[in-house]
Amino acid sequence: MSSFDSALLDLGRLDSLSYGDTAIHRLDPRAKLVVTLAFIVTVVSFPKYTVAGLIPFFSFPIVMVSMADLPLGFLARKLVLVSPFALVIGIFNPFLDREVLVRLGPLAVTGGWVSFASVMIRFVLTVGAALILVATTSFPGVCSALDRLRVPRLFVVQLMFLYRFIFVLTEEALRMTRAVAVRSFGGKGPGLRLFVQILGVLFLRTMGRAERVYQAMGNRGFDGEIRTLRRLTFAGGDAAFLLVWFCLFAVLRLYNISEIFGAFALRAFG
């Protein structure tokens, strides 16, 4: 029950964060989308035993979170909560790959632990980048970027519908499950039969709403496309944003900054 509330709240909070007004928020959604994608591809392109080489990539989320003034605790909590899949699959590595890869004094680190650490760093970086993207870009912005990047318009338009109705329908579902919960005296939640009936009623209400919405939109001349007055403008700042990050990703991919730094430090103090 509480997970339901918090899921909806999180969605709402991400949505309201995306309407902030910082230099990052004002960038063209296309620039942010492309940079995020480039970031993710670069991060996952490292060999599987890479750990140190990935660390410099934290600069991207850190700079973005700071410049956009995003609540770090909230994002971190979302990261911990979501997608246990990577953890569940990755945790097998230490047990299956037991060959010692590195010895640090008395400590022998097996390849499995190294690759597991690598998986978890990848997870934080890639999922974090996606969250930062939606926390700095309004969903209509993401959709218009997709539209301009030649994603089929029909898909984009119905994606916008989907997003608008998530809030309405989840609140509807929330009210229904709450009604069931207060009538079941602390029971464990609905069983299969009741669940199907709840879904059925929710479905009927959804259909009724869909028909009313379509009639209203048809009256106002909807023909399968949404037209907006505001056009996206790709300005110099957007190009600079794109260029700087692309260059940085390339440099961080080609040179292991961590090891170079560390080698310098060791020479300076050793």
Next chain:
Amino acid sequence: MHMADALLSPSVGAAFWVVSGTAVAYSARKLKQEADEKKIPLMGILGAFVFAAQMINFTIPGTGSSGHLAGGMILAVLLGPYAGFLTLASVLVVQALFFGDGGILALGCNVFNMGFWACFVAYPLIYKPLAGKDPTPGRATLAALVSVLAAMQLGPLSVVIETLLSGISELPFLTFVLLMLPIHMAIGLVEGFVTAGLIAFVRKTRPEILQSAATARPLGGVSIRKVLIGLAAAALVTGGILSWFASTHPDGLEWSITKIYGKPDLPAPARGIIPALEAAQEKTAILPDYGFRKEEPVGEERGEEGGTWPAVSSGTTVAGIVGSVMTLGLSVLVGLFLRRRARGTS
């Protein structure tokens, strides 16, 4: 069963982006030909419905655990395969962006695993023939159950294959299959009953919805052939890209194949901390050269140079740890500075 970015290699992610992207473009074109603009709001709203339904948990009988609806098959049945596929894809887009389920690069895989099998394989090849034109309640339930179960086995199997091709996980094929399939068999059973129940409910209350979906130009004999030809072409193109990637990156296809057929020997550098420091000092002398050498795209040539991949020595490890801490610290400092500035100006 959301595939995650962290377990993917870029070549596999890109290949499935191309495949799923082609399927999305094809479905969108097909729908446009139907020219039923009424369907667009309906698709969006039903997508939101699946979303809302996913948030309601129910108790699985006999166990204490809870499950929820995944929704691929119900969308295919209610909207037809093309619209159902597009709707499920958009649900996955929102999940990837807002909930971190899967990830952006893994989106192609997830759309394929959950949408493609349900809408383009299980629905036309299992559900439709089993349910027939005017199914009895028993037949409809059976059709929903079997088709959902099939989709729920093909999807996780694809997850296994994608993971193995990426070569990040150490799990051997058989173990992974035995891990994924039985769990999803159980999930599929529950999902199948829910889907069947929902279809029965709709049939009782609003039968015209199901009829319009069924008559809205389902897959004909010609069009499915076109889909397959398109997919074969996409597979060929991506195969080309894939092999190119695989030869330049040791973490691609080749790597996973060596994983399956026997491990390449890893060097076991049994060295202490002092030679490590010495090694680090040596490294600094040839720093730029070394930085280049490590990342040069290789495969066969590198093997001859002597260094078995991955060439990890204690020296670079110590340097890596020290340097990682330093870079991270530097990033955080820059971040703190930028945040103060952002707060100051906004």
